[in-house]
Amino acid sequence: MRRASLALLGLALLLGCSAASAQKLAQDVANATAVAAEQAVAAATAVASQAAATHATLEEQAAAYHAAKISAARDIHAAKVSAAREVHEAVQNATEALVSKTMAKHSRMLGETGAAAAAAVAVDTPVALPTECLSVAEVATKADDFSTLLAAAQAAGLAPALSDRSLQATVFAPTDKAFKDILKALGVTAAELLSKPDLLAAILKYHVVPGAPILSNTMQDDDKLPTLLAADLEAASMGGFVFGKKKDDAEDGVLVLDVKNVYSTKKINPGPRTGRQITVVGSLTEAAVLVADVQAGCPAVVHVIDTVLLPDIIKEPTLWETLATIWATGGAVAEEKAAPSLLV
Numbered sequence: 001m002r003r004a005s006l007a008l009l010g011l012a013l014l015l016g017c018s019a020a021s022a023q024k025l026a027q028d029v030a031n032a033t034a035v036a037a038e039q040a041v042a043a044a045t046a047v048a049s050q051a052a053a054t055h056a057t058l059e060e061q062a063a064a065y066h067a068a069k070i071s072a073a074r075d076i077h078a079a080k081v082s083a084a085r086e087v088h089e090a091v092q093n094a095t096e097a098l099v100s101k102t103m104a105k106h107s108r109m110l111g112e113t114g115a116a117a118a119a120a121v122a123v124d125t126p127v128a129l130p131t132e133c134l135s136v137a138e139v140a141t142k143a144d145d146f147s148t149l150l151a152a153a154q155a156a157g158l159a160p161a162l163s164d165r166s167l168q169a170t171v172f173a174p175t176d177k178a179f180k181d182i183l184k185a186l187g188v189t190a191a192e193l194l195s196k197p198d199l200l201a202a203i204l205k206y207h208v209v210p211g212a213p214i215l216s217n218t219m220q221d222d223d224k225l226p227t228l229l230a231a232d233l234e235a236a237s238m239g240g241f242v243f244g245k246k247k248d249d250a251e252d253g254v255l256v257l258d259v260k261n262v263y264s265t266k267k268i269n270p271g272p273r274t275g276r277q278i279t280v281v282g283s284l285t286e287a288a289v290l291v292a293d294v295q296a297g298c299p300a301v302v303h304v305i306d307t308v309l310l311p312d313i314i315k316e317p318t319l320w321e322t323l324a325t326i327w328a329t330g331g332a333v334a335e336e337k338a339a340p341s342l343l344v
Contacts, residue, residue, distance in 0.1 A: 133165055133295060133297075133298035133299060133300075134165065134295065134298070135162060135163045135164055135165045135167065135300070136162040136163075136167065136169075136171050136173075136300050136302060137150060137153070137159065137162040137163040138163070138165075139294060139295060139302055140162075140173060140302075143294075143304075145175050145176055146173055146174075146175065146176065147176055148174075148176050148179035148180075148190065149173055149174060149176075149179065149204075150162075151190075151194060152179075152193070152194065152200050152203075152204060153204060155194040155195075155197050155200055156197045156198075156200035156201040156204055157197060157201065158201060158204055158205075165299070166299055167299060167300045168210070168211060168212060168213065168299045168300060169208050169209060169210050169211065169213070169299075169300050170208070170209040170211075170213050170214040170225070170300070170301055170303070171207060171208050171209075171300060171301070171302045171303070172207045172208075172209075172255075172280055172287065172289075172303050172305045172309065173207070173302050173303070173304050173305065174207070174287065174305055174306075174307065174308045174309075175290070175304060175305075175306065177306070178287070178305065178306055178307050178308050179308055181307070181308075182285070182307065182308040182310070202229055202232070202311060202313055203308065203309075203310065203311065205227060205228035205229040205232065205253075206227050206228075206229045206253065206255075206282065206309050206310070206311045207227070207309055208227055208228045209225045209226065209227055209228075209255070210227075210228055213296075213298070213299065213300060213301035214301065215292075215293050215296055215301060216276065216278060216289065216292035216293050216303065217276075217293075219257050219259055219276075219278055220257070220259060221257065221258060221259040221260070222256065222257065222258075223256070223257040223259075224254050224255070224256055224257075225254065225255045225256075225257065226252075226253060226254050227253050227254065227255060228253075229253035229311060230252060230253030230254055231253070232253070233252060233253045233313075234252075234253075253311065255280050255281065255282055255309065256280075256281040257278060257279070257280060257281070258278070258279040258280075258281055258286070259276060259277070259278050259279075260276070260277045260279075261275070261276055261277075262275065262276065262277045277289075278292065278303075280303075280305060280309060282309035282310060282311065283310065283311050283312040284310040284311070284312060285307050285308065285309055285310045286307065286309075287305035287306055287307035287308070287309055288305065288306050288307070289303050289304070289305055290304045290305060290306050291303070291304040292304075
């Protein structure tokens with residue numbers, strides 16, 4: 001700036017201007033340059049301010065878009081959760097209504113004890129411990145649908161065991177209709193069957209699993225349950241054969257469970273089923289569990305079944321007669337001899 005002023009001053013002197021005039025000219029030029037510089041700085045500051053404002057606006061717009069996107073996602077998630085809850089509540093209400101209907105039917109069938117057991121099956125949890133545990137015979141008497149079972153136990157000499165409240169066992173109890181159906185299938189009368197206490201004892205023992213009670217919610221598919229008959233049959237076996245049959249093919253007194261999960265509300269014989277469908281498979285017959293866990297929490301638990309379970313010895317009269325000899329003699333095995341078959 002100083003050089004420019006000196007140059008202008010020198011030029012002015014050459015042109016014949018006075019020193020004062022030349023100095024004033026230089027000052028005017030300096031002032032004009034300063035103003036131009038200030039204007040340039042002001043313009044640059046304005047541009048920078050505008051850019052900052054634009055950047056801030058863009059940031060605000062981006063933040064608003066992000067907030068709107070998050071809010072929309074939350075609204076969608078809340079709507080999905082609400083819809084899922086409504087569906088779950090509708091399914092739960094329908095299930096509770098169906099369970100109530102099933103419990104009412106079982107209550108009419110077995111009275112208060114059966115109703116408690118049906119509730120245990122429906123919710124798949126054991127009922128509360130009863131104030132007084134009944135014997136198996138007392139439960140059957142109270143239910144009023146097991147007169148044939150009680151008569152058979154009496155004829156077979158097993159009534160005292162079933163009347164013992166301390167008995168620890170799982171009992172599969174056939175209804176009167178189950179006995180009626182099996183008698184018809186065998187072509188014999190109740191009196192004829194009751195006249196054969198040894199055979200009755202073998203059949204009834206095939207329905208009793210000794211030991212801690214087995215509740216329905218612990219039963220698994222293909223579970224094998226050794227019955228009271230199993231020990232008797234093991235004592236009656238001789239070498240690798242049982243009365244002409246290979247030991248692996250002979251009756252072993254073991255029941256097998258067939259457990260299925262049922263979700264359909266369609267009627268399945270003998271009535272509507274929900275939850276788990278349990279079938280007890282014997283050697284000659286199989287039975288569906290109609291009502292499970294009667295007296296859950298007591299030393300003995302009863303499962304009501306729709307068919308009498310028949311062991312394979314019913315086709316082997318010499319076997320069940322030998323069993324009778326074992327029971328009578330305390331373990332001695334008599335010679336094989338022919339016995340009349342119920343199937344004739």
